[in-house]
Amino acid sequence: MQEIRVELTDHPKPKPTAADKLEFGTFFTDHMFVMNYDEGEGWHDARIVPFGPIELSPAAMCLHYGQSVFEGMKAYRAVDGRVLLFRPDKNMARLNSSNDRLCIPLIDEKFCEKAIEKLVSIEKDWIPSAEGTSLYIRPFIIGIDPHIGVHPARHLVFIILCCPVGAYYPEGLNPVKIYVEKNYVRAVRGGMGYTKTAGNYAASLKAQDEAEKQNYTQVLWLDGVERKYIEEVGTMNVFFVIGDEIVTPELQGSILPGITRMSSIELLKSWGMNVVERKISIDELAEAARNGRLKEAFGTGTAAVISPIGHLKWGDEIMDINNGEIGPISQRLYDTLTGIQWGKIKDTFGWTVEVK
Amino acid sequence: MQEIRVELTDHPKPKPTAADKLEFGTFFTDHMFVMNYDEGEGWHDARIVPFGPIELSPAAMCLHYGQSVFEGMKAYRAVDGRVLLFRPDKNMARLNSSNDRLCIPLIDEKFCEKAIEKLVSIEKDWIPSAEGTSLYIRPFIIGIDPHIGVHPARHLVFIILCCPVGAYYPEGLNPVKIYVEKNYVRAVRGGMGYTKTAGNYAASLKAQDEAEKQNYTQVLWLDGVERKYIEEVGTMNVFFVIGDEIVTPELQGSILPGITRMSSIELLKSWGMNVVERKISIDELAEAARNGRLKEAFGTGTAAVISPIGHLKWGDEIMDINNGEIGPISQRLYDTLTGIQWGKIKDTFGWTVEVK
Ligand SMILES: Cc1ncc(COP(=O)(O)O)c(C=O)c1O
Numbered sequence: 001m002q003e004i005r006v007e008l009t010d011h012p013k014p015k016p017t018a019a020d021k022l023e024f025g026t027f028f029t030d031h032m033f034v035m036n037y038d039e040g041e042g043w044h045d046a047r048i049v050p051f052g053p054i055e056l057s058p059a060a061m062c063l064h065y066g067q068s069v070f071e072g073m074k075a076y077r078a079v080d081g082r083v084l085l086f087r088p089d090k091n092m093a094r095l096n097s098s099n100d101r102l103c104i105p106l107i108d109e110k111f112c113e114k115a116i117e118k119l120v121s122i123e124k125d126w127i128p129s130a131e132g133t134s135l136y137i138r139p140f141i142i143g144i145d146p147h148i149g150v151h152p153a154r155h156l157v158f159i160i161l162c163c164p165v166g167a168y169y170p171e172g173l174n175p176v177k178i179y180v181e182k183n184y185v186r187a188v189r190g191g192m193g194y195t196k197t198a199g200n201y202a203a204s205l206k207a208q209d210e211a212e213k214q215n216y217t218q219v220l221w222l223d224g225v226e227r228k229y230i231e232e233v234g235t236m237n238v239f240f241v242i243g244d245e246i247v248t249p250e251l252q253g254s255i256l257p258g259i260t261r262m263s264s265i266e267l268l269k270s271w272g273m274n275v276v277e278r279k280i281s282i283d284e285l286a287e288a289a290r291n292g293r294l295k296e297a298f299g300t301g302t303a304a305v306i307s308p309i310g311h312l313k314w315g316d317e318i319m320d321i322n323n324g325e326i327g328p329i330s331q332r333l334y335d336t337l338t339g340i341q342w343g344k345i346k347d348t349f350g351w352t353v354e355v356k
Numbered sequence: 357m358q359e360i361r362v363e364l365t366d367h368p369k370p371k372p373t374a375a376d377k378l379e380f381g382t383f384f385t386d387h388m389f390v391m392n393y394d395e396g397e398g399w400h401d402a403r404i405v406p407f408g409p410i411e412l413s414p415a416a417m418c419l420h421y422g423q424s425v426f427e428g429m430k431a432y433r434a435v436d437g438r439v440l441l442f443r444p445d446k447n448m449a450r451l452n453s454s455n456d457r458l459c460i461p462l463i464d465e466k467f468c469e470k471a472i473e474k475l476v477s478i479e480k481d482w483i484p485s486a487e488g489t490s491l492y493i494r495p496f497i498i499g500i501d502p503h504i505g506v507h508p509a510r511h512l513v514f515i516i517l518c519c520p521v522g523a524y525y526p527e528g529l530n531p532v533k534i535y536v537e538k539n540y541v542r543a544v545r546g547g548m549g550y551t552k553t554a555g556n557y558a559a560s561l562k563a564q565d566e567a568e569k570q571n572y573t574q575v576l577w578l579d580g581v582e583r584k585y586i587e588e589v590g591t592m593n594v595f596f597v598i599g600d601e602i603v604t605p606e607l608q609g610s611i612l613p614g615i616t617r618m619s620s621i622e623l624l625k626s627w628g629m630n631v632v633e634r635k636i637s638i639d640e641l642a643e644a645a646r647n648g649r650l651k652e653a654f655g656t657g658t659a660a661v662i663s664p665i666g667h668l669k670w671g672d673e674i675m676d677i678n679n680g681e682i683g684p685i686s687q688r689l690y691d692t693l694t695g696i697q698w699g700k701i702k703d704t705f706g707w708t709v710e711v712k
């Protein structure tokens with residue numbers, strides 16, 4: 001395995017204080033991990049260096065043609081002071097799945113996990129400890145060839161950033177308002193929907209912007225082919241409790257295989273609940289809402305963990321779900337997942353990895 | 357209108373020589389145009405400065421979420437020494453259409469045309485004069501907020517680069533080999549296919565890479581919904597001469613509205629030819645090839661102008677078109693378009709703009 005060279009900063013920044021609220025993605029720690037890929041040499045020169053700007057050719061591949069993938073994960077300060085990661089192996093595996101689709105050379109997953117652990121251990125003091133706070137970790141890879149032409153890059157850089165982030169729900173789990181997007185499509189089978197690549201998020205900006213202007217938190221995407229099957233929400237996968245079935249859209253290439261989704265399915269199964277991955281149309285959902293069988297709806301994702309959906313708008317039809325309150329299954333999943341992540345309850349699944 | 361500040365380089369680079377072959381997108385001129393957008397201030401600080409690297413936060417919006425649009429156009433050294441642009445207003449209009457879809461603040465099209473003219477006039481000596489060569493112009497806009505979060509940027513930069521480029525067909529117009537892509541999809545209606553944004557090209561890398569490995573130049577994309585209607589080719593729109601009809605896929609939101617496509621349609625119409633924009637399925641095309649009615653096929657785009665397609669592979673079916681030779685309509689379009697662009701024939705359409 002490669003050595004990781006460490007160059008510590010001479011100018012550590014003051015850590016944000018409680019008053020800073022730790023708005024998501026705004027504060028960065030003192031260091032970042034950097035590693036280069038050059039054709040013929042492979043991934044090399046792994047290093048942890050002071051956080052700072054990067055220099056790119058204005059012709060850099062990623063700026064023009066979007067060869068860019070990323071991951072999103074967190075380090076949690078457990079109640080007993082340990083620092084925990086949640087299923088980092090799954091993030092690295094997904095990064096390689098994105099890499100494959102975007103013609104980016106694969107990374108050594110085990111090595112990159114170690115790199116994350118090393119960076120987090122150096123930035124340990126940046127991990128906030130207030131209830132619900134954590135250190136968000138953003139590994140990403142960009143093609144940087146200083147060359148204009150649609151061709152996989154021969155030179156790339158892998159960077160890991162860390163941001164202390166506040167509690168997603170400082171005032172408790174408030175159900176969100178979502179609307180069903182009818183005009184725009186995020187991704188389609190055969191495309192890049194199952195990857196975490198820049199273009200998928202670029203495609204979502206316009207709908208997201210219109211949703212916010214109408215006072216909705218995010219949009220619920222429908223499939224790009226028939227425009228009727230439910231896909232996912234903004235940066236979350238989605239689950240519905242209909243009668244005694246818990247339904248989540250199956251993975252067909254157009255939605256992100258969320259790690260919170262995967263963990264939620266595993267938890268629900270371990271509780272003996274009837275969770276199914278299948279196609280679910282917006283008509284079926286509206287029908288279930290109309291006849292009172294839609295009991296809960298929630299999103300799953302690293303940022304919010306579990307995000308109950310209290311209000312869903314589909315054209316003129318409004319679905320009010322569980323009186324706009326969090327339901328028992330959403331609550332149990334939230335408590336269990338966050339319990340495991342912050343080391344409050346025993347991790348019988350072996351999901352957490354301690355950073356020494 | 358804004359002033360454009362000019363700061364000339366102290367270190368002009370040697371110009372590439374004929375021996376350099378001017379590989380596309382590899383050589384850059386001495387200067388670039390730069391202009392910033394900051395929320396509240398609008399587009400400001402337009403300047404022409406020495407070409408050089410740019411500094412970005414590693415958290416910059418464009419690197420993670422792909423908020424990036426671009427254009428591609430050329431300046432031609434006419435046979436009489438004048439410098440000509442080809443329909444630059446159309447490129448600026450398309451840039452604004454991309455901006456709108458990507459939640460990027462609109463530019464002042466007239467002003468940006470002037471900026472291009474000014475930059476090109478400063479870089480005049482970089483425009484090569486050998487047959488078929490030109491100066492490729494790459495305007496692009498990227499969101500640069502140093503903030504991780506899926507949200508339209510509040511800070512952006514607009515840059516224009518120039519590259520002297522060689523003749524696309526140094527050995528004459530050689531028909532290309534294309535294969536019909538069956539697994540991957542580039543874009544779908546409701547998505548961003550009609551824009552020039554980074555993510556569309558990222559989505560195309562994998563198919564393009566596989567095509568090259570099989571010794572094909574580019575892929576022909578089918579629509580993402582029914583997977584049977586012809587869309588476009590790599591970085592070209594596509595036309596087919598079937599019987600006495602010239603068919604090109606209609607614009608439905610998933611393909612780029614090419615300026616060479618638009619100009620070709622206008623030319624064909626001016627010649628009294630029967631050109632139609634409509635849906636055309638791959639089955640219809642294969643059927644036409646089988647019964648000898650497919651006479652010509654060609655791509656249209658700024659880089660190659662007209663690119664005859666001599667060989668088209670769809671699964672096991674091979675369509676050999678016009679014996680792998682350029683056909684009369686392709687040739688006439690090529691001669692006329694390049695004739696107008698290089699000022700060899702009179703521009704009765706008012707398409708060219710002289711750079712003083
Ligand atoms: C598009 C999208 N879907 C779903 C998710 C949820 O995935 P995970 O649970 O791995 O965070 C995310 C974000 O993280 C996302 O960006």
Ligand SMILES: Cc1ncc(COP(=O)(O)O)c(C=O)c1O
Binds near residue numbers: 589612615656
């Ligand atoms: C995807 C795509 N289609 C078509 C074209 C042709 O457009 P134009 O004729 O404006 O160059 C281009 C490139 O320029 C392109 O990138």
